[in-house]
Amino acid sequence: MESRFRVLFLIALVFTMSGCAATKNLFGFGNEETPPPTSEPPGQVIDPEVERREIKEPAIDKEDFEIGVFTGIMSIEDFGTNLVYGARIAYHLTEGFFIEATVGRSEGGLTSFEILSGGARLISDSERILTYYNLNLGYNILPGEVFFGEGRAYNEQLYLIAGLGSTRFAGDDRFTVNVGAGYRLLLTDSVAFHVDFRDHLFDIDLFGEEKTAHNLEAHIGVTVFF
Amino acid sequence: MLAAFALQLTLTGSVLAADELREVAVADPYLEMHTGPGRGYPIFHVVDRGETVSIIMQRTDWYLVRDADGDEGWVDREQMELTLKPDGSAVDFKRATIKDFTNARWELGLLAGDFGGANIISVYGGYSLNPYVSIEVWGSQILGNFSNGWMGSVNVVHEAFPEWRISPFFTLGAGVIHTEPKSTIVQGEDRTDQIGHVGAGFRIYATRRFVLRAEYKSYVVFTSRDDNEEVEEWKVGFAFFF
Numbered sequence: 200m201e202s203r204f205r206v207l208f209l210i211a212l213v214f215t216m217s218g219c220a221a222t223k224n225l226f227g228f229g230n231e232e233t234p235p236p237t238s239e240p241p242g243q244v245i246d247p248e249v250e251r252r253e254i255k256e257p258a259i260d261k262e263d264f265e266i267g268v269f270t271g272i273m274s275i276e277d278f279g280t281n282l283v284y285g286a287r288i289a290y291h292l293t294e295g296f297f298i299e300a301t302v303g304r305s306e307g308g309l310t311s312f313e314i315l316s317g318g319a320r321l322i323s324d325s326e327r328i329l330t331y332y333n334l335n336l337g338y339n340i341l342p343g344e345v346f347f348g349e350g351r352a353y354n355e356q357l358y359l360i361a362g363l364g365s366t367r368f369a370g371d372d373r374f375t376v377n378v379g380a381g382y383r384l385l386l387t388d389s390v391a392f393h394v395d396f397r398d399h400l401f402d403i404d405l406f407g408e409e410k411t412a413h414n415l416e417a418h419i420g421v422t423v424f425f
Numbered sequence: 426m427l428a429a430f431a432l433q434l435t436l437t438g439s440v441l442a443a444d445e446l447r448e449v450a451v452a453d454p455y456l457e458m459h460t461g462p463g464r465g466y467p468i469f470h471v472v473d474r475g476e477t478v479s480i481i482m483q484r485t486d487w488y489l490v491r492d493a494d495g496d497e498g499w500v501d502r503e504q505m506e507l508t509l510k511p512d513g514s515a516v517d518f519k520r521a522t523i524k525d526f527t528n529a530r531w532e533l534g535l536l537a538g539d540f541g542g543a544n545i546i547s548v549y550g551g552y553s554l555n556p557y558v559s560i561e562v563w564g565s566q567i568l569g570n571f572s573n574g575w576m577g578s579v580n581v582v583h584e585a586f587p588e589w590r591i592s593p594f595f596t597l598g599a600g601v602i603h604t605e606p607k608s609t610i611v612q613g614e615d616r617t618d619q620i621g622h623v624g625a626g627f628r629i630y631a632t633r634r635f636v637l638r639a640e641y642k643s644y645v646v647f648t649s650r651d652d653n654e655e656v657e658e659w660k661v662g663f664a665f666f667f
Contacts, residue, residue, distance in 0.1 A: 259447055260482040292665055293633055294463045294485050298535070334535050334546070336663070342463045354461040363537050363546050365566055371607065374544040374568035385461075388482070388489055424484065 262389060262424040265289040265297075269393065271418025275329060275368070277406070278307030283416055289337070299335045299360060303416075304328070307368065321405060326370045331399060333377040335362030345384065354385040366401050366414075373401035379416075393420040446479035446491075449508035449516050456508070458498025462487035470496050477511070486520065525666065526630040527556050527587045534638060534664025541656035543569025549664075556587040563600070572613075574604035578620065584628070594640075596624045602646060619647045624658075634665040 266288045273283035285303030292298065307327040313320060337360040344352045358381050366375040379397030386392055399414040451474050458470040462484045470492075472478055478490040478500075486502040505518045521529075532551040539545065547565040554560065558581065565576040578600025584592050599621045606613035626640025639661045646654040 259480050259488070262482050262484050290665075291485050292635060294487065296635070298665075334548070339463070342461060342465045344460060344466070352460065354466070356463075365546065365568060372566070372568055372573045374546075 263291045265291065265391070265422045265424050267391075267393070267420050267422030269303075269395065269418040269420025271395075271416060273303075273305040273329070273414060273416040273418075275305065275307045275414050276403075276412035277310045278327070279309065281306050281308060283418060285418075287420070287422070289422070295339050297337045297339070297358075299337050299362070300332065301335070301364075302330070302332045304330045305416075322369050326368070329366060329368040331364055331366040331375060333362050333364030333375065333399075335360040335377060337381075339383075356383045357381070358383060360397070366399060368401075369403065369405055373403065375399050375401045383422075389424045391422045391424070393422060394418075395420065446481060448477050448479050448511055449505070450477045450511065451475060451507075452509045453504060453507040456490075456500055456504055458490070458492075458496065458500060459487075460498065462489070462499045464501075466499065470498055478508075488518075521634045521666075523590060523630050525634075526590075526628075526636065529553065529666035532559070532561075532636070532664050532666040534636070534662055536638060536640070536660040536662025538658065538660030538662075540565075540567050540569075540658045543567050543572075545658065545660065547660060547662070551582070551664075557584055558582070559584075561596075561598075563598075567602075567604070570607075572604045572606040574602060576600060576602040576620065578622070580622075590630050592628045592630075594626055594628060596622075596626070596640070596642070598622050598624075602644075616648070618649070621645050621647070628664075631663075634667060636664040636666060638662055638664055 266286075268284070268286050270282070270284040272280055274280040283303055283305035285301055287299055287301040289297045289299040305328075307329060310321060337358050339356045339358045341357045343355055345355050346352050359379075360381065361378045362376075364375045364377055366373045377397060377399050379395060381393055381395040384392045395416075395418050397416045397418075399416065400411055401414070402409050403412045404410075451472050454474050456472040456478065457468045458472065459466040460469050472490075472492045476493060478492045481489040481491055481497065483489075487499045488502070488505050489497060490500050491497045502518050502520060505516065508516050510516055530553050532549075532553075534549050534551075536547045536549070537545065545565050545567050547563055549561050549563040551559045551561040561580045561582055563576075563578045563580060567574045567576060578598045580596045580598030582594050582596045584594045586592055599619070601617055602620050603615065603617045605615045622642045622644040624640055624642030626638065629637040629639075631637050640659075642658045642660075644656040644658060646656060648654055
């Protein structure tokens with residue numbers, strides 16, 4: 200198996216090095232083609248009635264990033280439901296797709312076993328603190344407007360997210376799959392209110408045999424575009 | 426309270442920026458203003474040819490503009506391309522194309538996959554020295570059944586045919602790996618070792634700024650024991666360039 204990969208790499212190496220004639224331009228962009236000088240500017244269809252003036256173009260304010268905080272409740276399987284809070288940052292690639300990173304923190308309570316048995320503790324208090332991070336791909340669906348009374352309309356969207364991350368809980372970092380749906384209400388063109396529902400799935404073997412735990416989270420949040 | 430604070434921030438932000446907005450003149454028969462930055466939002470207002478509008482902000486392919494009467498709405502890029510600067514020349518509202526895929530300087534990506542039987546999640550940032558050669562910095566978290574850990578590395582990536590839509594690459598790199606065996610299962614202590622690796626894969630231009638990426642890397646872990654470890658890694662993911 201390994202020798203097969205070595206052969207594969209040698210082939211890949213030869214293959215790519217053949218393209219290495221390109222390395223003569225290693226620190227330049229090579230022979231970039233310069234467009235032939237145009238003899239006259241393209242004809243204008245219309246001549247707008249504005250004064251000709253020399254001005255420096257101000258940059259357009261690009262607001263593709265969204266940053267914010269959230270808080271809500273998180274149900275940790277077998278460990279009860281507790282407060283969760285965290286932060287998120289998103290980058291909007293197109294009007295549909297965005298990528299998002301979230302971090303959050305919650306705390307597990309006592310399992311039924313621990314309550315019934317009296318004193319026995321499965322994990323220490325510090326191990327009950329749950330922290331997670333997730334990297335998600337999101338897609339906006341069902342854009343629309345909502346109306347408050349006669350005079351106010353706000354833009355809104357539903358979105359779906361899915362991604363991967365890691366959760367630290369019960370003394371271990373756990374590979375986590377994260378899926379969910381959210382609602383974004385734009386209070387202004389730059390400030391949004393969110394409601395989110397997410398499921399964090401990870402494997403846990405604390406009770407003898409390994410199982411996949413569903414940890415449901417519901418939160419509200421505020422984000423700002425910048 | 427937080428919302429009010431954020432609102433205050435953005436309001437002051439827009440007031441500060443208000444005195445230097447870019448102005449363009451409408452060259453199409455009319456400019457259609459949508460109520461939101463997306464295809465589904467209805468058109469509620471049109472600006473006639475010859476009138477000027479100021480651009481308040483851009484979000485993805487949509488521009489928030491204000492006309493002389495103070496009406497504000499979202500206009501898509503295709504219509505903005507048909508506007509003119511105050512001096513009468515055409516405005517260039519660039520959109521990312523496959524040419525930018527070849528020539529863009531910066532790239533950020535996220536990949537996940539299998540690292541010698543364990544799960545691995547990686548993020549990377551890349552900088553292109555030229556279309557053929559780029560330097561990447563990687564950070565990974567490894568989550569396995571017997572041990573967890575993280576890995577950081579610096580790679581040199583060579584693309585022989587960067588102008589191809591599916592562009593093959595070859596990569597070489599070095600870094601460090603830190604492993605923490607799970608004490609309940611495996612006896613052992615935390616280790617930090619140096620690694621070297623070779624790999625190959627494909628960058629695939631999807632659309633706009635989107636790139637799909639798949640790769641294989643073969644790692645050598647230089648341990649302090651008698652034998653070096655070899656680990657194979659397969660990953661897929663996506664990236665975007667800017």
